[in-house]
Amino acid sequence: MLKKDNSNPxxxxxFCVNNIKDIDYKDVESIKPFTDSHARIMKHRxxxxxxRHQRKLTLAIKRARFMSLLPFISG
Ligand SMILES: [Zn+2]
Incomplete structure (x- = not known):
C-alpha cells in the first residue's frame, strides 16, 4: 500500500536541479533554508x-555550526 505524502511530491x-556537486559550508545562504526555525537539519523527505546530497548537506551544516556560521540548537 502506498503512503500518502503531502509534502511536494x-x-x-x-542540488541536483542546480547541478551542485559539492555543498560549501561557507555558503550559509544556500544551506540555511535546509534548517528549520530551531536550527535543526530538515529531513530529506x-x-x-x-x-547523496542530504549527506553532504548534513556535513556542511555541521561544519558551518562548528565554524559559528550557523547556530546550534538552542534551548
Ligand atoms: Zn541531489
Missing part, C-alpha cells in the same frame, strides 16, 4: 533532497 532535489 513532484519536488526535486535542489521535507526538502526533497536526495540521499
Amino acid at each position: 513532484t519536488k526535486q532535489c535542489h 521535507r526538502t526533497a533532497t536526495c540521499t
Whole structure:
C-alpha cells in the first residue's frame, strides 16, 4: 500500500536541479533554508533532497555550526 505524502511530491532535489556537486559550508545562504526555525537539519523527505546530497548537506551544516556560521540548537 502506498503512503500518502503531502509534502511536494513532484519536488526535486535542489542540488541536483542546480547541478551542485559539492555543498560549501561557507555558503550559509544556500544551506540555511535546509534548517528549520530551531536550527535543526530538515529531513530529506521535507526538502526533497536526495540521499547523496542530504549527506553532504548534513556535513556542511555541521561544519558551518562548528565554524559559528550557523547556530546550534538552542534551548
Ligand atoms: Zn541531489
